[in-house]
Structure formats: C-alpha cells, structure tokens
Amino acid sequence: MSDERPKAASLSHYAVLVALALVCLGPILLMAMTSLKVQADIFASPSFWFFAPTLQNYRAVLVEDSFGRFLGNSLIVASVSTVLTLVAGAMAAYAIVRFRFRGRAVVSWATLLLRSVPLAVLAVPVFGIWEQFGLLNSLWGLILLYTAVNLPFTIWVLYGFIAQIPHELEEAALIDGCGPLRVFFAVVLPLLRPGLAAAAIFTFRIAWNEFILALVLTNRATRTLPVAASLYITDVGIEWGKLMALGVLIALPPLVVTLVAARQIIAGLTAGAVKG
Amino acid sequence: MAAITLEAITKSFGALKVVDDMSLDISEGEFVVFVGPSGCGKSTTLRMLAGLEQPTTGRICIGGRDVTSLPPGRRDIAMVFQSYALYPHMTVKENMSFALRLQNLPKGDIERRVAEAARILHIEPLLDRKPKALSGGQRQRVAMGRAIVRAPSVFLFDEPLSNLDAQLRNHMRVEIALLQKRLRGTMVYVTHDQVEAMTLADRIVVFHKGRIQQVGSPELIFEHPANLFVAKFIGSPTMNILPCHYDGQFYLGGQALDLPVPDRLRPALEAARGRDLLLGIRPQALRVVRADEHGPGLRVTVDLCEYLGTETVVSGRLGAAPQVQVTAVLPARAGLGG
Numbered sequence: 001m002s003d004e005r006p007k008a009a010s011l012s013h014y015a016v017l018v019a020l021a022l023v024c025l026g027p028i029l030l031m032a033m034t035s036l037k038v039q040a041d042i043f044a045s046p047s048f049w050f051f052a053p054t055l056q057n058y059r060a061v062l063v064e065d066s067f068g069r070f071l072g073n074s075l076i077v078a079s080v081s082t083v084l085t086l087v088a089g090a091m092a093a094y095a096i097v098r099f100r101f102r103g104r105a106v107v108s109w110a111t112l113l114l115r116s117v118p119l120a121v122l123a124v125p126v127f128g129i130w131e132q133f134g135l136l137n138s139l140w141g142l143i144l145l146y147t148a149v150n151l152p153f154t155i156w157v158l159y160g161f162i163a164q165i166p167h168e169l170e171e172a173a174l175i176d177g178c179g180p181l182r183v184f185f186a187v188v189l190p191l192l193r194p195g196l197a198a199a200a201i202f203t204f205r206i207a208w209n210e211f212i213l214a215l216v217l218t219n220r221a222t223r224t225l226p227v228a229a230s231l232y233i234t235d236v237g238i239e240w241g242k243l244m245a246l247g248v249l250i251a252l253p254p255l256v257v258t259l260v261a262a263r264q265i266i267a268g269l270t271a272g273a274v275k276g
Numbered sequence: 277m278a279a280i281t282l283e284a285i286t287k288s289f290g291a292l293k294v295v296d297d298m299s300l301d302i303s304e305g306e307f308v309v310f311v312g313p314s315g316c317g318k319s320t321t322l323r324m325l326a327g328l329e330q331p332t333t334g335r336i337c338i339g340g341r342d343v344t345s346l347p348p349g350r351r352d353i354a355m356v357f358q359s360y361a362l363y364p365h366m367t368v369k370e371n372m373s374f375a376l377r378l379q380n381l382p383k384g385d386i387e388r389r390v391a392e393a394a395r396i397l398h399i400e401p402l403l404d405r406k407p408k409a410l411s412g413g414q415r416q417r418v419a420m421g422r423a424i425v426r427a428p429s430v431f432l433f434d435e436p437l438s439n440l441d442a443q444l445r446n447h448m449r450v451e452i453a454l455l456q457k458r459l460r461g462t463m464v465y466v467t468h469d470q471v472e473a474m475t476l477a478d479r480i481v482v483f484h485k486g487r488i489q490q491v492g493s494p495e496l497i498f499e500h501p502a503n504l505f506v507a508k509f510i511g512s513p514t515m516n517i518l519p520c521h522y523d524g525q526f527y528l529g530g531q532a533l534d535l536p537v538p539d540r541l542r543p544a545l546e547a548a549r550g551r552d553l554l555l556g557i558r559p560q561a562l563r564v565v566r567a568d569e570h571g572p573g574l575r576v577t578v579d580l581c582e583y584l585g586t587e588t589v590v591s592g593r594l595g596a597a598p599q600v601q602v603t604a605v606l607p608a609r610a611g612l613g614g
Contacts, residue, residue, distance in 0.1 A: 168361035171328050176375035176422075177349035190365045 028251070035244035042240050057245035067246065069221075070228040075253065077139055077214075077224055078207040081146035085203045086196050088147065089154030090162075094184060096155070097162045098170075108159075115152040122149070123216045130217060137219040145213060150203040157202075161195030162188065197264035204257045208250075225250045278339030278352070278429035278462055279304045280325065285334035287320055287486075294320045296486040298334070302464065302479075307456050309473040310466045312483030313509070319434060321483070322466045326355050326432050339429050349378075354423035355432040358439060360415045362407040362422075369403040372421045393424040396455070413444045420452075424459070433465040437472065449475060470510060474498070482506050507556050513589060513603045516562075518555045522548060526555060529597025534572045559589070562604035576602050583608065 034042055036053040061067045095101075096108050126145060127136065135141030165188060173183045189196075211226040218227060229250065232243040280302040287295040295317040302308050310318035323329040325336060327348035336344045343351045354375075362371050369390055376386045394400045397417045407415055416436065423431055436452075437445045453476055456463055467473055473480050474494045482489040482497065482505070489509075490502035501507035507515050520526045522545055526533040537545055565573055575595030582589040587605050594600040 166359060166361065168357045168359050169363060171326075171348075172355070172357060172361040172363070172422075173374075174328065174348040175326060175353065175355050176426075177378040179347070179349070182378075187363060 031244045031247045031251075034240055035248050037241060039239075039241050057241040058249075061242050061245045061249065065242070067225070067228055067249075070223055070225050071249065073139060073218075073222055074208060074224040074226075074250075077142045077146065078204050078253075081143045081150065081207045082200055082204045084143065084147045085150045085154050086200060089151050089199065090158050090189060090192055090196065091184070092151070093155045093158035093162050094188060097159060098167075111152045111155050115156075119149060119210065120212045123213055126213070127216055136217060137222055139222055141217050142214060142222070142224070145217070146203075146207040146210065150206055154199040154203060157199045158192060158195045161192050165191050194265045197261040201258050201261045204261075205254045208254050279337075280430060280462065280464070281335075281337040282321070282325075283335040283337070285321070285324060285331045285336065287317070287324060287329060288332045294486050295324070295331075298486075298488055300481065300488065300491065302462060305460045305462055307463045307465065307476055307478045308481060309477035309479075310464065310481050310483060311468060311470065311473040311509070312489075313468065316483040317486040318466045318481075318483045322355075322432055322434055322464060325430070325464060326353055327351050352429040353432055354426045354428040354430075355434065356419050356423050356436045358435040360407075360419040360439075362415055362418055364407050367404050367406055368399065368410070368418050368421075371407070371418060372425050375422070375426050389425045389427075390421075393421045396424065396458070397421050397451075412440055413448065416440060416444075416448060420455070424455075429462065431459075431461050431463040433463065433467075435467055436465075438467070438469070452476060470512060474510075480510075482509060484509070501556075504554065504556075511558055513559045513605065516557045516559060516602050518557065518594065518600055518602070519597070520553050520555045521550060522553055523550060528555070528574065529594060529600065531575065531594075531596035533574060559603040559605040562602075562606075564590075564604070564606060574602070576604075 035057050036055070037051050038054055038056060041051045062071075092111075096104060122145070130136040130141045130145075135144065169187055169191075170183050173187045178186060209226060210224075211230075214224045214227045215230070218224065225246065229243060229246050232239040232246070280300075282298055282300045285295055285298045286293065294315075298317075298321065310321060312318045320329060324331050325338075327343070327346060331344065334344075335342060338351055338353070363374065366374065372390050372393060373386050376389065390403070391400075394403055397420060399414065399417050399421060402410060402414055402418070407418070410418065416439075419436070433452075437448050440448060449472055452465075456476070465472070465476060477494055479491060480494055480497050481491050484505050490497055490506045492500075497506060497510050501510060504517070508517065518528050520528045520533075526535055567575070576592040577595055577598070578590055578592040580591045582591075586608055588608050590604045590606060592602050592604075594602055
C-alpha cells in the first residue's frame, strides 16, 4: 500500500517533465519538420505529420541564395570574438584577482555595471563611432563590439575560477624560473580550462545569435546569419521553408560548441595541487 | 651549495613590522632551522630568501652574490611548500622536470635527473600519475623531488611536514635528514615543531616578534637558552619558571631551597642578591622524593598525573606559592605515594 503514493507522485512527476520537454522541443521539432517540406505542404493540415521530406529548402538557402557566405561571416565573427574575449578576459580577471592597484575595486564594479547596459542602446552611438574609425560594415567592427560586450561576463566567470587557484602554485612556478607571463600561460591558464569552457559557451552563443547590432553595423557583404534570416520576411510574404532551414543551420554550430566545451568543464581540476 | 648572508633585513607590511633588523650568516652545506610561534617572522624571512617577498630594507646574499632584487627564478634556490604546490595539470614527471625544461636542458639530461631523484625518493612507479592520484605522503615526496632535480645552491623548506599525520611526519623527518647527509646542500627549514628543529638542525634560529632571540646548536639552545622566551619555547613540557630570590640560598614563596650553584653563575647571582629572580628548572630535571627525605626539595601539591607509557607527566602547584605551576616528567613507574 505504501508504494501507491510514490508511484502516483512519480507519475505526475514524469507528466510534468514530459510537458516541459514538449514545450521546449516542440518548436524545434516544428522548425526541423517545416524545413523539410515544400511550401505547399507547410500549411496543408493533412500533411502535418505525413509529407515527402525534401532538402530543397537547404539547397535554396546554401546554394541559390549564397547563404554560405553569411555562414562564414557568422563563424568568423563568433569564433574570433570568443577567442579574443577569453584571452583578454582571463588576463583582466587575473589582474583583478592577483594584483593590488589603484582603482581595482572601481574597475571590478564598473565591469559588472557595463553588463547591465542593453545591447540595443549601443547601436546608434557605436554606429557613429565605427563610421569615424572605418569599422562600419566590416567584420572587425562586429568582432570588437562583441568582444567588448562579452568581456564583463567572462571576467566575472573567470574571477571565481582564478580566486580558487592556490597562490602557492604561482609562487612555485616563479621559483621554478617562470616570468609573470609564463606563470600565467603555463600554470594559470591550463587550470582555467573549465572556466574558459563555460565562458566560451556563453560568449559564442551571444555573438552568434545577436541581431540588432549586426543589423545596424553590417552591409550585404558582411551580414551575419540572424540578419540574413530576416531577409526571408519580405513584402510579399514569409518564406517559411527557407526560414526554417536556415533556422536549423543557425542552431547547429552553437550546439557543437556547447557539446565540445561542456566536456572541458570538469569539476575539481585543481584537486591534488595543495593539501585541502 | 652556497653560503647565505642576511644583512640588517627589515620587512614591514604597512605599519606592521614583521621582521626587524635581522642579520644572519648561514654557512655552505649547513642545515639551519627557523623556529618560533606563529607570526614570529620565520616564514616571511624564508620567503624573502626565496624572493617571494621583497625586504623593506637590508641585503640578501646567496653564494656571495647580492640577490636582493633578483626574481626567485634567478636565485638558484628550490623551495618545498607546506601545501606542496604541485601543478595539478601535470604528471609527477612533468612536475619534477618543469624547472629543467624552462632552462632548456637537453632531454636526456632531464630524463636522467628525474630518474635519479625518483629513485632516491622511491617514487618511480608514480611518475606518470597526476597529483590528485597521490596520497599526502607521496605528494610530499614529489614536492621534494621537484626541488632535488634542480640541484640548487640552497633548499628552502616551509613547514613541509605539517600537513602529514604523526607517523608519516616522523618517517619523512628521517628521510629529510638522510637526504641532507646525501646532498650536503645548504638547507633552510621553517617549522614550529621543536622535534623537527632539534633533530634536523645543525643550528637553530629562534624567532620571536620579528627578531632573532638566539642562534646556536640544538644543545646550546636547550642547555643555555639566551633569554626567558627561548627557555620557555624550547623543551617539552615547558620549563618550570619559578619566581624566587637569592640570599645565599634560593627562596621560593618563603620556602628555602638549597641548590648547588654552578661556578660560572655565581658572580651574577651574588650581584642579584635580594632581587626578584626567575629560576628555570626543566621538568625532566625534577624527581620525586619522600617528604621527610633530606636534601634540596620543593613541596608540591599534585593536580594531575598523565601516564604516557614511557614516562609520567605530573602537574601541580608549589606548596609555598599555589599560584606557581610546576610540571615534572618522571619515569613511568616512579611511585608518587612514596
């Protein structure tokens, strides 16, 4: 008798989980299915589940509409800005944690405050400044901006990781003959791997998905995928099949980055360094 | 191997003076142990030797070379940390060879030196493991191995055994002593453990409040402490310090005590006639006699007897002055009932 309640509880438990999963996965499933349909099948109710799958939309997106170029732009912008953010962020966080300098507290609070500025607010002033510097409509303009907006978060993630690294490790490296830069690259950076991975997942995704700034700061040659996707919303209607195919293509790279990066997030990487 | 000279070293952190005008010469191949209570400046002095702290004033020479402003890596020293400080992302072998690789030594040379150190420390089977797969004692050995492979002029040890359990600590202490005999390196060793200090040191340096209280061989420090602090700090249990005055014989709280006075102390004692003095007696120097037995003796009320197997520690209060604590270490089977 006593089994009844837990059974019921676990049933309702699973029901809630399934419902949540449907809410999350439903739109993705809809997107994937729609991307495999011809325009005529998309709004025809009998063929919602049963239709002849086609890759026509993907060919249209990648070959005919030359979205390969925008995919390249997105990949360059997201990966270069992620790498720059991680390198600069790790160094900045290291300096804030380890060095005592005038204005240290101000710097660390200011970084956090910057994070609270909505991205859209930056669009107009950055447009003006980038135009002055000749960065408008260039991939570098976007890369620099994404690096800047992602730095605060990265610094704060890595701050915690660096603070956990025992100071003796760096002292041991100094005694072993490392200079300050070598201490950072040979000892500190390898130990930050889990933190770097966590930060990489976020920075890559933000740079990859960002729409407003990319829309304002790029042109037809340098636009990124989210901006390109909006091209399928036209005066004469929405090209659902192509839009969904592009949606699937946009969703894949961050998924790969997340899976690869998540494997680096190993708890207790510094275990064994010092007696706890 | 190299001699070390500290010249008028002072170290302040803000207004706090941690090391105060310290000068010390350490000979080549000597094993010197810094002892003192927490916060006495012994670790800070070691860190200044290592180059991890910069002295506020003064000069440090290693092997005749002024290293005061040199970075740690260029002082030709190796240090074993209390926490071991092994690089967690490197294997034991990589940990030990790290400094050698930084020096761009030939690969064969590095292999040979790592293998030799691993053999000395019995850690050959561990070379491919990461630190997290090692026990505390093994990590300790690797940390020592990392120091040995470099064949430095000076070895620095910062309380290297304090994280080990008592049994392992004794074992590693013996190993360090053997290692020093074998390497004949100049070693500076910081500890708050008297047993380590007494057994390992050629010379002990006793620190208190940022100043050197006494420098000397373990025998000298134990037998002839330079001041009250050293007398109380060295020796376990702590030396009995009994307030008294001298007037041809000693008087403790009104009780006369006729002790033989060594000739060398007699002039000083005569000069201090009638003044308040402190009489120091090691607990091991006391023994129990019957109350009616003749000879010099103190009447003591016993509070506690602690049986330790090989000996019994007896704590009590002086009969004539109950506020004065007295401790005696007696053979385990010494009868107290008399």
